[in-house]
Amino acid sequence: MRLTLFLIAFCTAVTTNGQSITLSIGPSQPVGAFASQNGAQEGAGLARIGGVLDLSYQHPLHGGPFGFSAGLRARLNPMNEDANLAYPKSRDTGYTYTVDKTSWEAGGIFVGAYYRKALSSKLSVEAGVSVGGVYTVLPALSATGLRKSVLYPGSQDYQTVRANKAHALAPSILPRLGIRYPLTSHFSFTLHAAFCYLRPTFKNITEWVESTQGLNVPGLYSFANSAGPIIGYDQTRNITQSMCTVDLDAGLSLRL
Numbered sequence: 001m002r003l004t005l006f007l008i009a010f011c012t013a014v015t016t017n018g019q020s021i022t023l024s025i026g027p028s029q030p031v032g033a034f035a036s037q038n039g040a041q042e043g044a045g046l047a048r049i050g051g052v053l054d055l056s057y058q059h060p061l062h063g064g065p066f067g068f069s070a071g072l073r074a075r076l077n078p079m080n081e082d083a084n085l086a087y088p089k090s091r092d093t094g095y096t097y098t099v100d101k102t103s104w105e106a107g108g109i110f111v112g113a114y115y116r117k118a119l120s121s122k123l124s125v126e127a128g129v130s131v132g133g134v135y136t137v138l139p140a141l142s143a144t145g146l147r148k149s150v151l152y153p154g155s156q157d158y159q160t161v162r163a164n165k166a167h168a169l170a171p172s173i174l175p176r177l178g179i180r181y182p183l184t185s186h187f188s189f190t191l192h193a194a195f196c197y198l199r200p201t202f203k204n205i206t207e208w209v210e211s212t213q214g215l216n217v218p219g220l221y222s223f224a225n226s227a228g229p230i231i232g233y234d235q236t237r238n239i240t241q242s243m244c245t246v247d248l249d250a251g252l253s254l255r256l
Contacts, residue, residue, distance in 0.1 A: 018060040024251025028052040033242040039086025050077035074107040095145030108134030136200040140165035152214030159211040170200035188253040198243040206236040
C-alpha cells in the first residue's frame with residue numbers, strides 16, 4: 001500500500017508527457033546452472049527454452065531522456081523430465097519411465113529506471129535496470145517405471161518417483177537493452193533483450209522412490225497389486241536454484 005501511494009504521488013509530481021504502456025512477449029532462454037541438463041549434477045535446473053510476457057509502464061522525468069518504469073513480468077520454462085530421473089535410474093536399472101510434463105514458473109512486480117536516446121527521427125535506443133520481487137514455482141515430479149520382473153518371471157516390477165511442488169519468493173534484478181520504433185503518433189514497436197537474475201530457495205522438498213516386484217494382475221499399476229514387498233527411500237532438503245534467463249521480447253507500446 002505504501003509503495004502504491006508513493007508511485008501515485010511521484011506520478012503527480014512529474015510531467016505527463018511521453019507516458020507509455022507496453023505489452024511484449026518472446027522467448028526465454030535458460031542460462032548457467034538453470035540450463036544444465038545433467039540430472040545427476042547438484043543445482044542443475046534442467047530447464048528448456050520457454051516464454052516471457054511483460055506488461056510495463058514508462059514515465060519520463062520532465063520530458064528528458066531519463067525516466068522510471070514499473071511493470072509485471074511472467075515466465076515459464078519447461079523442464080526436461082527425462083533428465084530429472086537421472087538419480088533413480090542410477091540406482092535401479094531396466095525401468096522404462098512415463099513422466100508427467102512440468103514447467104518452472106516465475107512472476108513478479110518490477111520497478112526501475114531507464115535512459116532513452118534518439119538515434120534518428122524514428123529510431124531510439126533505451127537501456128534500463130529494474131528490481132523486483134518474484135513468486136517462483138518448483139514443479140512437482142511424478143513418474144512411474146515398469147520393467148520385466150527379476151523375481152517373478154512373466155510379471156512386471158513397478159516403481160514410482162515423486163517430489164512435491166514448492167513455492168518461494170525471491171528478489172530479482174533485470175537489466176534491459178532495446179530499441180523503439182514509432183509506427184503512428186500513438187503506437188511504437190519495441191524490441192528488448194534482458195538478463196533476469198533470479199535465485200530462489202525452495203524449502204522442505206521431499207523426494208520419494210518406491211518400488212515393488214511382481215504385479216499380480218497385468219496392467220493394474222498399484223502397490224496393492226504387488227506380489228513382493230514395497231521398498232522405498234526418501235530425502236527431504238532445501239533447494240537453492242538458479243533460475244537465470246536471457247529473454248528477448250517484442251511488443252507494442254501505446255503512448256498515453
